[in-house]
Amino acid sequence: MRxxxxxxxxxxxxxxxxxxxxxEKYKNYHLINLDLLTYAGDLGNLNGILDNKRHKxxxxxxxxxxxxxxxxxxxxxxxxxxFAAQTHVDNSIKSPNIFIKTNINGTQNLLECAKNHWLKSxxxxxxxxxxxxxxxxxxxxxxGSLGKKGxxxxxxxxxxxxxxxxxxxxxxxLVRAYNKTFGLNTIITNCSNNYGPKQHDEKLIxxxxxxxxxxxxxxxxxxxxxxxxxxxxxDHCKGIDLAYHNGKIGQxxxxxxxxxxRNIDIAKMICKMLDRLLPKSDKSxxxxxxxxxxxxxGHDKRYAIDSTKIAxxxxxxxxxxxxxxxxxxxxxFLNKYMGGGSSKNRIPTFRFALFALFKPFVAFLSxxxxxxxxxxxxxxKNPLLLFIDYFPFLNLRLIGGGK
Ligand SMILES: NC(=O)c1ccc[n+]([C@@H]2O[C@H](COP(=O)([O-])OP(=O)(O)OC[C@H]3O[C@@H](n4cnc5c(N)ncnc54)[C@H](O)[C@@H]3O)[C@@H](O)[C@H]2O)c1
Numbered sequence: 001m002r003x004x005x006x007x008x009x010x011x012x013x014x015x016x017x018x019x020x021x022x023x024e025k026y027k028n029y030h031l032i033n034l035d036l037l038t039y040a041g042d043l044g045n046l047n048g049i050l051d052n053k054r055h056k057x058x059x060x061x062x063x064x065x066x067x068x069x070x071x072x073x074x075x076x077x078x079x080x081x082x083f084a085a086q087t088h089v090d091n092s093i094k095s096p097n098i099f100i101k102t103n104i105n106g107t108q109n110l111l112e113c114a115k116n117h118w119l120k121s122x123x124x125x126x127x128x129x130x131x132x133x134x135x136x137x138x139x140x141x142x143x144g145s146l147g148k149k150g151x152x153x154x155x156x157x158x159x160x161x162x163x164x165x166x167x168x169x170x171x172x173x174l175v176r177a178y179n180k181t182f183g184l185n186t187i188i189t190n191c192s193n194n195y196g197p198k199q200h201d202e203k204l205i206x207x208x209x210x211x212x213x214x215x216x217x218x219x220x221x222x223x224x225x226x227x228x229x230x231x232x233x234x235d236h237c238k239g240i241d242l243a244y245h246n247g248k249i250g251q252x253x254x255x256x257x258x259x260x261x262r263n264i265d266i267a268k269m270i271c272k273m274l275d276r277l278l279p280k281s282d283k284s285x286x287x288x289x290x291x292x293x294x295x296x297x298g299h300d301k302r303y304a305i306d307s308t309k310i311a312x313x314x315x316x317x318x319x320x321x322x323x324x325x326x327x328x329x330x331x332x333f334l335n336k337y338m339g340g341g342s343s344k345n346r347i348p349t350f351r352f353a354l355f356a357l358f359k360p361f362v363a364f365l366s367x368x369x370x371x372x373x374x375x376x377x378x379x380x381k382n383p384l385l386l387f388i389d390y391f392p393f394l395n396l397r398l399i400g401g402g403k
Pocket of ligand 1: 014036191
């Protein structure tokens with residue numbers, strides 16, 4: 001029998017990557033994807049998924065009690081993986097209210113519906129829901145900011161500094177309370193900064209790529225020395241999978257990328273990769289477009305995550321490395337921003353002529369590549385990418401999937 005799992009926010013960045021990963025890995029799961037399609041949600045992120053019979057998309061609000069109750073009953077929901085949220089720190093500074101409503105009230109609404117559907121009374125779960133679990137996706141930002149040394153562990157005190165992180169901290173506390181007060185089977189994962197295909201244009205890495213190729217200034221907050229621990233979205237999906245299936249009830253697990261980098265260094269790295277992949281006609285570097293702008297209010301200086309708990313209890317490991325994963329990410333966004341773009345963004349004809357010349361060789365390497373991919377997108381470790389490294393003019397349109 002198929003098990004129905006409610007995924008919230010599955011048209012967003014991490015949720016859509018996760019659905020792709022989960023549908024591929026677990027053939028017995030039927031995923032009900034509840035997403036309001038705010039400015040951050042995009043059905044284009046579900047290309048190739050929308051017509052999958054084990055995925056159902058429902059446009060709706062996690063704050064809507066009747067709708068969420070209906071979904072629990074109609075599909076007999078046996079698990080929740082909760083991604084839906086307002087996620088952009090800058091927006092939370094301008095308009096905090098919607099962050100409180102979505103991230104706190106929305107989470108509480110989901111918890112209440114799960115409790116009512118799965119439990120007979122506090123600490124007494126109905127037999128058929130004995131394994132039903134509520135998995136809340138949260139952030140390392142709830143822990144605040146670090147000095148030069150150290151990292152956040154699951155026991156670090158909560159010290160959120162922005163309305164966004166405060167609203168996520170509030171939602172984490174509610175999840176904890178539903179476990180402690182009612183015995184709901186909950187789990188929380190707090191992850192570091194994700195990057196990868198399908199991320200919204202407003203976030204740092206897509207902004208760098210988009211502004212670079214559009215000949216716009218690349219804005220970097222403050223002095224650019226803020227440090228983030230970069231987690232590739234596919235690694236995050238694997239961590240969520242492990243925690244959802246093997247995590248201990250009521251526990252929190254941190255998921256980090258083992259990849260601390262200053263924002264300015266990430267920007268320069270991407271610019272250098274773009275210099276090779278899409279050289280400017282005047283041969284100047286995209287680095288020249290970097291512009292320091294006024295710092296964000298309450299900007300956390302450094303985040304770093306200690307993933308020892310999930311690594312030792314469940315064998316969580318990071319695959320690949322920043323360079324490879326950035327390569328895949330850049331190719332995805334080049335395809336997205338240039339694929340259907342205006343004629344000034346299109347790739348000069350002679351590159352296509354060269355591509356045609358090399359096509360048989362590329363096809364041979366591509367067939368090789370299919371053995372190394374773990375999803376329906378090409379993985380950055382395959383020989384095709386190495387080949388493209390040497391022949392940057394072949395790069396565009398080969399890899400990734402845009403809107
Ligand atoms: N992206 C990161 O680096 C990162 C890091 C740590 C934690 N997280 C957490 O991971 C989760 C997913 O983040 P993301 O980057 O994919 O976010 P995102 O902004 O790309 O996607 C959020 C999704 O939630 C949907 N949504 C918003 N309000 C809703 C509502 N009221 N009802 C239903 N759907 C609604 C949006 O339409 C969108 O599809 C969030 O909870 C976020 O706090 C993200």
